[in-house]
Amino acid sequence: xxxxxxxxxxxxxxxxxxxxxxxxxxxxxxxxxxxxxxxxxxxxxxxxxxxxxxxxxxxxxxxxxxxxxxxxxxxxxxxxxxxxxxxxxxxxxxxxxxxxxxxxxxxxxxxxxxxxxxxxxxxxxxxxxxxxxxxxxxxxxxxxxxxxxxxxxxxxxx
Numbered sequence: 001x002x003x004x005x006x007x008x009x010x011x012x013x014x015x016x017x018x019x020x021x022x023x024x025x026x027x028x029x030x031x032x033x034x035x036x037x038x039x040x041x042x043x044x045x046x047x048x049x050x051x052x053x054x055x056x057x058x059x060x061x062x063x064x065x066x067x068x069x070x071x072x073x074x075x076x077x078x079x080x081x082x083x084x085x086x087x088x089x090x091x092x093x094x095x096x097x098x099x100x101x102x103x104x105x106x107x108x109x110x111x112x113x114x115x116x117x118x119x120x121x122x123x124x125x126x127x128x129x130x131x132x133x134x135x136x137x138x139x140x141x142x143x144x145x146x147x148x149x150x151x152x153x154x155x156x157x158x
Contacts, residue, residue: 023083074107
């Protein structure tokens with residue numbers, strides 16, 4: 001079951017993000033998702049960011065995504081699936097719902113930014129119709145730069 005999240009779900013969202021992005025904590029490419037707090041999530045809601053939470057068959061929250069809409073795009077970020085729930089299709093379920101939301105709002109494009117050094121994520125998006133439209137280098141630490149890809153999917157029915 002996928003539900004739209006509210007401010008009261010902020011703690012669940014922070015837990016999901018921290019669990020999903022924990023694998024990057026001690027790397028040179030540490031994810032800023034690990035810096036998310038109740039305050040930053042609530043602030044996002046206050047600024048118009050929307051979110052979805054996916055619950056498994058036991059009504060446990062296992063995945064989430066945040067998104068905004070602007071200028072013909074539904075832009076999503078912080079797509080997070082709990083480590084022990086990865087590989088079960090939860091990301092694709094959330095992405096499908098985002099497509100439906102975009103279509104309902106007559107938005108012809110979905111977009112996200114993804115790290116090029118995480119091939120499984122790039123492959124997921126490519127496999128379901130996203131194309132790389134831009135890349136940029138972001139300095140993460142004094143020793144590490146990371147290439148970020150902007151990926152876009154054109155929706156046919158928008």
